[in-house]
Amino acid sequence: MIDVAIIGGGPAGVAAALALRARGIARVAIFEREASLGGVPRHCGHPPFGMREFGAVLTGPAYARRLAAAARAAGVEIYCGHSVVGLLPGGGLDVVTQQNHFALRALRVLLATGAREAPRAARLLGGDRPQGVLNTGALQAALYLQNMVPFRRPVVVGSELVSLSALATCRRHGISPVAMLEPGRRPVARWPLTLLPRLLRVPLHLRADIAEIRGGATVESVLLHDGRAIQCDGVLLTGRFVPEASLARMGHLAMDAGTGGPAVDQYGRCSDGAYFAAGNMLRGIETAGWSFREGAAIAQYITDDLCGGLPHGGEAVAVLCGAGLKYALPQRLARVTRLRGVLQLRVSAAVRGQLCVRAGEAVLYRRHLTALPERRILIELENIRLPPGVAQITVEILA
Amino acid sequence: MGAAQGSCEAAWLTPSFSRWTLRGMFDVVVVGGGVVGCAVARRFTLQGARVLLLEKAADILSGASKGNSAILHTGFDAPADSLELACIQAGHAEYLAIREQLGLPLRASGAIVAAWSAEQAQALPRIVAAAHANGVADAREITSAEILHREPGLSPAVLGGVLVPGEALIDPWSAPLAYLLQALENGAEVRRQTELYSGTFSGIWNLQTSTGAVQAKTLINCAGLYGDVVEERLLGATHFTIRPRKGQFVVFDKAAAKHLGTILLPVPEAHTKGIVLTPTIFGNLLVGPTAEDQEDRARAATDEGSLRMLVARAEAMLPALRGMPVTAAYAGIRPATEEKHYRVRHEPAQNYIALGGIRSTGLTAALGLAAHAWALHNGTQSLIRAPIPAPIAFPIWPQAPRLAEHDTRDWQAPDHGEIICHCEMVTRREIEAALAGPLPARDAGGLKRRTRAGMGRCQGFYCHASLAALTAGRFA
Ligand SMILES: Cc1cc2nc3c(=O)[nH]c(=O)nc-3n(C[C@H](O)[C@H](O)[C@H](O)COP(=O)(O)OP(=O)(O)OC[C@H]3O[C@@H](n4cnc5c(N)ncnc54)[C@H](O)[C@@H]3O)c2cc1C
Ligand SMILES: Cc1cc2nc3c(=O)[nH]c(=O)nc-3n(C[C@H](O)[C@H](O)[C@H](O)COP(=O)(O)OP(=O)(O)OC[C@H]3O[C@@H](n4cnc5c(N)ncnc54)[C@H](O)[C@@H]3O)c2cc1C
Numbered sequence: 081m082i083d084v085a086i087i088g089g090g091p092a093g094v095a096a097a098l099a100l101r102a103r104g105i106a107r108v109a110i111f112e113r114e115a116s117l118g119g120v121p122r123h124c125g126h127p128p129f130g131m132r133e134f135g136a137v138l139t140g141p142a143y144a145r146r147l148a149a150a151a152r153a154a155g156v157e158i159y160c161g162h163s164v165v166g167l168l169p170g171g172g173l174d175v176v177t178q179q180n181h182f183a184l185r186a187l188r189v190l191l192a193t194g195a196r197e198a199p200r201a202a203r204l205l206g207g208d209r210p211q212g213v214l215n216t217g218a219l220q221a222a223l224y225l226q227n228m229v230p231f232r233r234p235v236v237v238g239s240e241l242v243s244l245s246a247l248a249t250c251r252r253h254g255i256s257p258v259a260m261l262e263p264g265r266r267p268v269a270r271w272p273l274t275l276l277p278r279l280l281r282v283p284l285h286l287r288a289d290i291a292e293i294r295g296g297a298t299v300e301s302v303l304l305h306d307g308r309a310i311q312c313d314g315v316l317l318t319g320r321f322v323p324e325a326s327l328a329r330m331g332h333l334a335m336d337a338g339t340g341g342p343a344v345d346q347y348g349r350c351s352d353g354a355y356f357a358a359g360n361m362l363r364g365i366e367t368a369g370w371s372f373r374e375g376a377a378i379a380q381y382i383t384d385d386l387c388g389g390l391p392h393g394g395e396a397v398a399v400l401c402g403a404g405l406k407y408a409l410p411q412r413l414a415r416v417t418r419l420r421g422v423l424q425l426r427v428s429a430a431v432r433g434q435l436c437v438r439a440g441e442a443v444l445y446r447r448h449l450t451a452l453p454e455r456r457i458l459i460e461l462e463n464i465r466l467p468p469g470v471a472q473i474t475v476e477i478l479a
Numbered sequence: 480m481g482a483a484q485g486s487c488e489a490a491w492l493t494p495s496f497s498r499w500t501l502r503g504m505f506d507v508v509v510v511g512g513g514v515v516g517c518a519v520a521r522r523f524t525l526q527g528a529r530v531l532l533l534e535k536a537a538d539i540l541s542g543a544s545k546g547n548s549a550i551l552h553t554g555f556d557a558p559a560d561s562l563e564l565a566c567i568q569a570g571h572a573e574y575l576a577i578r579e580q581l582g583l584p585l586r587a588s589g590a591i592v593a594a595w596s597a598e599q600a601q602a603l604p605r606i607v608a609a610a611h612a613n614g615v616a617d618a619r620e621i622t623s624a625e626i627l628h629r630e631p632g633l634s635p636a637v638l639g640g641v642l643v644p645g646e647a648l649i650d651p652w653s654a655p656l657a658y659l660l661q662a663l664e665n666g667a668e669v670r671r672q673t674e675l676y677s678g679t680f681s682g683i684w685n686l687q688t689s690t691g692a693v694q695a696k697t698l699i700n701c702a703g704l705y706g707d708v709v710e711e712r713l714l715g716a717t718h719f720t721i722r723p724r725k726g727q728f729v730v731f732d733k734a735a736a737k738h739l740g741t742i743l744l745p746v747p748e749a750h751t752k753g754i755v756l757t758p759t760i761f762g763n764l765l766v767g768p769t770a771e772d773q774e775d776r777a778r779a780a781t782d783e784g785s786l787r788m789l790v791a792r793a794e795a796m797l798p799a800l801r802g803m804p805v806t807a808a809y810a811g812i813r814p815a816t817e818e819k820h821y822r823v824r825h826e827p828a829q830n831y832i833a834l835g836g837i838r839s840t841g842l843t844a845a846l847g848l849a850a851h852a853w854a855l856h857n858g859t860q861s862l863i864r865a866p867i868p869a870p871i872a873f874p875i876w877p878q879a880p881r882l883a884e885h886d887t888r889d890w891q892a893p894d895h896g897e898i899i900c901h902c903e904m905v906t907r908r909e910i911e912a913a914l915a916g917p918l919p920a921r922d923a924g925g926l927k928r929r930t931r932a933g934m935g936r937c938q939g940f941y942c943h944a945s946l947a948a949l950t951a952g953r954f955a
Binding site for chain 1: 729730732733734778779780781782783784785786787790802804805806807808809890891893894895896897898901902904922923936937938939940941943944945947948951
């Protein structure tokens with residue numbers, strides 16, 4: 081029997097496998113539906129990846145190769161070309177390969193299936209339905225894995241980190257974006273990266289959003305909400321990551337509307353204690369390095385759990401996401417005397433105020449906060465002491 | 480008319496004349512590769528006719544048949560004693576009769592016409608009476624308790640409804656594809672990217688198309704959204720005018736499907752069937768369509784306001800949909816006309832049949848319309864009647880792509896190559912099959928309709944690149 085089955089061989093899944101092997105877990109298996117390990121970095125043909133993990137600045141594909149080599153060297157059982165298509169209570173997986181379709185059981189399962197960008201439909205973006213409306217992930221895969229250039233003069237939507245990396249990718253492949261659109265009042269990514277559009281001479285339009293995509297077979301133009309039209313031959317929809325959590329959603333695990341991923345406790349444990357989750361599948365986007373460390377950290381908890389050393393998940397304190405917040409992760413806390421780990425938060429709009437954790441009237445934590453969307457906001461859980469008897473705590477931002 | 484054509488005409492009046500000696504001459508030219516044209520091509524081919532189907536787009540199903548609700552109707556709410564009702568019921572029956580041989584799916588979901596206001600509830604007895612008058616004997620009124628027992632996810636605001644057990648779900652693309660494939664396997668021809676420009680009748684039809692001249696004894700106009708245009712090109716005047724009516728849809732993630740098993744129909748309004756919330760054969764949940772009159776016959780654009788309205792309507796009926804991810808949004812255009820009924824015209828003197836204005840029930844009625852067209856053609860007693868040899872005794876039954884969620888899919892069988900589209904579980908073998916055979920996909924839409932590749936929740940984030948590589952150089 082497999083001790084730990086890991087679904088997804090990206091940075092989070094591989095890091096977890098390495099950590100599990102390092103702590104002496106005998107049978108650790110990764111099930112990856114693609115032909116090789118590495119996850120999304122396989123087609124991010126740009127640095128920076130791997131600074132903390134491998135002490136070098138690598139491109140995505142080089143980083144993916146390092147991950148795969150490390151997993152092999154550590155004695156991880158690697159099953160590429162294996163799609164997990166169903167989760168059963170208690171740790172049963174339904175797996176499909178080119179040749180067959182089988183079920184297996186593992187003592188614990190780690191979900192590490194990553195995240196993807198919200199597609200056009202999920203954004204309810206109207207207009208015609210021509211070819212050439214893509215996400216960054218699809219663009220990169222086309223360029224790096226297939227050597228295909230899907231458009232020459234696209235409009236880029238979004239100004240997250242990934243949007244800027246998309247600009248750089250375009251430039252490297254002779255694609256000249258005609259405009260970058262950001263619905264908000266300011267770019268989402270941090271200065272000085274936000275200078276990139278200007279450096280690449282791509283006009284950045286703030287408070288600009290597409291009302292309608294126009295075209296026949298291919299994109300001809302986009303119409304903005306303010307009435308402006310921009311001629312282009314493609315639309316690149318960047319960012320707005322959502323967990324690739326359909327396995328969990330279709331199955332029996334409790335989901336969280338805020339993150340779009342499964343609801344977990346501070347150990348990454350799902351509503352079914354045989355399942356854990358790590359990496360971008362928990363919340364949409366973080367860096368590869370973050371996902372890697374998270375995978376390793378959750379692997380430690382899985383090891384503890386296999387040895388009977390993890391506090392019981394039964395009676396947990398719910399973490400409610402209050403005013404100003406888009407999500408709070410984890411969504412519940414197993415009750416222990418000393419909490420470990422971090423509370424990860426995101427806001428949906430720029431805010432300034434008091435970040436506050438309370439249980440009823442009692443304030444458990446408080447600090448001043450100025451925050452922008454998609455920026456990492458953390459609270460070290462060791463700073464929070466749960467009063468006895470509380471069933472829930474609320475995290476919120478008070479103006 | 481030239482001498483050569485004259486001899487043609489004389490020749491085909493001689494029963495012993497071999498049809499193969501007249502290469503350019505067809506018994507029937509079907510204009511339009513929508514669901515109606517595909518069904519007509521099949522029916523006439525099986526009756527023994529030499530059929531050519533012309534489609535102006537790169538692939539079939541590029542018009543009204545591209546986007547619909549995929550419901551196989553019973554006709555419970557069709558106009559009494561109408562041709563539409565007869566064709567719906569004949570089409571429904573024939574679909575049930577042939578579907579297993581063609582490998583076509585059916586999900587016997589049943590439908591509930593749900594009343595959400597006192598006014599709508601008052602209309603329910605009338606709906607039952609009309610259904611019974613239309614021969615749908617098993618339609619009956621049900622209480623809100625019974626509805627909620629059957630569909631516990633529905634909003635308790637539902638006041639009551641009419642259960643129509645016979646309404647069912649089918650695959651709206653594999654069905655017409657299978658009809659045309661069966662025609663092709665049994666001797667018909669198809670020319671895509673071939674637009675009918677004009678034609679004159681002088682004993683036979685001499686047709687001009689974008690890919691050359693064609694001759695035929697009989698012409699059947701199944702041009703859907705361009706039915707009036709084609710009729711004008713052929714007869715010089717048209718008996719109907721297309722008034723395109725757009726319908727937008729939102730498709731929810733497959734996770735939504737567990738919340739609803741029955742088609743949820745609204746109490747019909749004067750104008751249209753109203754907004755439907757329904758499972759699909761592919762395991763999604765669909766809400767729509769809107770009903771928007773527009774000038775444009777080709778442009779099926781969506782708009783954010785309507786999509787948001789549809790999501791809100793769906794959430795109100797099925798509260799579990801709140802927060803459910805949206806997988807896709809699309810629009811279809813109904814070939815409505817200035818009148819509600821089907822615009823069928825038969826000109827025996829010119830061997831011309833128009834199956835026009837097949838507005839909102841054509842997916843169901845197509846096989847029935849095809850049989851009706853055959854009956855019209857066969858009943859013609861004029862001198863210039865085009866004799867058709869004899870029905871094909873042992874027709875070939877090709878297999879439609881098997882895409883229904885409840886059937887065994889290709890990825891569940893060995894040696895499928897690999898899974899290319901992970902959201903819809905489409906295999907390399909399925910994609911290669913769709914690019915081969917007598918009717919290979921000719922554009923990205925055609926490939927999606929044959930395989931569902933890229934139609935799932937990621938909308939290409941994972942599979943766009945591999946699909947682009949597999950299809951490079953294959954499309955028109
Ligand atoms: C366009 C783009 C550019 C980026 N640029 C950078 C950057 O420059 N620097 C940086 O640090 N980060 C970058 N990132 C983010 C980084 O790629 C992610 O943080 C990281 O890949 C997350 O790792 P993960 O293991 O959680 O998920 P992923 O890398 O997404 O891996 C998930 C794996 O799970 C597999 N999988 C999914 N479902 C199944 C299933 N059902 N069965 C089997 N296998 C399955 C997938 O095939 C995939 O291999 C970028 C991301 C994108 C999209
Ligand atoms: C929103 C919506 C929901 C619906 N829901 C349902 C449902 O649930 N159940 C049901 O039974 N029906 C439903 N329908 C109805 C059904 O889709 C239509 O009745 C049917 O598609 C009409 O098919 P058609 O073959 O007549 O027309 P089309 O599909 O428009 O086919 C005509 C074809 O002719 C071609 N053509 C046009 N001009 C020329 C020319 N000059 N030369 C060559 N080719 C030409 C076009 O390119 C086109 O492919 C719905 C329709 C819509 C729009």
